[in-house]
Amino acid sequence: MSDKPARSRNRRGEGALLRTELITAASALLEDLDGQEALSLRAVARAAGIAPQSVYLHFADRRELLTAVYAVRFAELQRVLVDARDEIAETLPAERLSAICHAYVNYGIAHPGHYRVLFGTAGEPGWEPTAAQLPGLPTFGMLIDAAAACACADPRSTAACLWAAMHGLITLRQDRPSFPWPPLDALVRTLVEAHLAAAG
Known part of the structure; x- marks a missing residue:
C-alpha cells in the first residue's frame, strides 16, 4: 500500500488544523492496529502526509498524542x-x-x-x-x-x-x-x- 501523498504546508495560523489531522490519523490507526502499543509517531506522520519531526511541533511524545485522541x-x-x-x-x-x-x-x-x-x-x-x-x-x-x-x-x-x-x-x-x-x-x-x- 502506498504512503499518503505529502500534504501541502498550512498557511500561517493553521497549525491547529494539523493538530486535528494528527489526532484523526492516530484515531484511525488505533481502530485497526492491535492495541496502542502498535501505534508509532512515525506511522501517524505517514498517515497524515507529513514529516515525522513535524509531529513534535504539536505533541511532545506518543503519550501526549494518545491523551488527545x-x-x-x-x-x-x-x-x-x-x-x-x-x-x-x-x-x-x-x-x-x-x-x-x-x-x-x-x-x-x-x-x-x-x-x-x-x-x-x-x-x-x-x-x-x-x-x-x-x-x-x-x-x-x-x-x-x-x-x-x-x-x-x-x-x-x-x-x-x-x-x-x-x-x-x-x-x-x-x-x-x-x-x-x-x-x-x-x-x-x-x-x-x-x-x-x-x-x-
Missing part, C-alpha cells in the same frame, strides 16, 4: 449521551437513565472502531494517566448523576454495574454475531430495569 473520542461519546438525555429532559429520571444507556449501546454498535479506541486501547500499559486525567470520567459522571436522580442507594456502584453490563453487551454482540440475540432495545431496557430494581 482519547479526549476527542470521549467528548464525542459524551455529546451523544447529552443529546439523548436532553431530548427527554422533562420525563421521569428512570427514562432519562434509559435514554443515556440506549444511546451508549447504540454508539458502541454503530461505531465499533471508535468504541475500540475508547475501551480497547485507552489505559493500556504505557499510557497510565492519573485519575484526574481520565478523559472518560465526565461521561461516567453522567451515569452516576442519572442513577442518583433515580434514588439509587449507591449511585456510583449502580453506574459502574450499568457500564460493565453495557460494555459486555456491546463487545459480545460484536464478537458473537451469530448468537440469536434478542432485539437490542429490549436488552438495554431489561438491563436498566434490572439494575434499578436491585439498587432501589
